[in-house]
Amino acid sequence: MSPYETTYAEPGDLAKVRQxxxxxxxxxxxxxxxxxxxxxxxxxxxxxxxxxxxxGGVVRLWSSDGRVLCDVIDGGGIRTLGRRMPAADALRGRGLAIVERICDEVDVEAAEEGTRVRLALDLDGAR
Known part of the structure; x- marks a missing residue:
């Protein structure tokens, strides 16, 4: 199956991406x-x-081997994984920490188009 794909370039596109x-x-x-x-x-x-x-960026979504996989690709730099959750009074920095905690797997790598963050969630939710 070919991945589903959408792009985003401005804040007004976020609702479209979520849907x-x-x-x-x-x-x-x-x-x-x-x-x-x-x-x-x-x-x-x-x-x-x-x-x-x-x-902006690109979002690709598909399923394989009992998982839904999603790539979020943008022109930013490589992000580090294994983030600690910021203190409750911190103004920023929770986004990637949250992503790592709610997905079954998160991987970051350089890709032809920029940086690719690959998210995976198991279909059965057994995690």
């Missing part, structure tokens, strides 16, 4: 409560793209 992820994630068999988690994770990444990079 895209939720619709296709549930269509690929992800239970609604898990699709909500994936939607939140992608929204955090897309928001970071718009706040910290020049230009």
């Amino acid at each position: 895209f992820v939720r619709t296709h994630a549930t269509g690929l068999g992800l239970p609604e409560h898990r699709a909500d988690l994936l939607t939140l994770a992608v929204s955090e990444l897309a928001t970071n793209t718009l706040q910290h990079t020049a230009g």
Whole structure:
């Protein structure tokens, strides 16, 4: 199956991205409560793209081997994983920490188009 794909370039596109992820994630068999988690994770990444990079990004979504996979690609730099959750009084810095905690797997790598963050959620939610 070819991945579903959408792009975003401005804050007004975030609602479209969230709807895209939720619709296709549930269509690929992800239970609604898990699709909500994936939607939140992608929204955090897309928001970071718009706040910290020049230009927008691409979201690709597909299923494979009992998982829904999602790539969020942008022109920003490589992000580090294993983040600690910021203190309650911190103004920023929770986005990637949240993403890592709500997805079954998160991987970051350089890609031809820029930086790719790959998210995976198991269809059965056994995690």
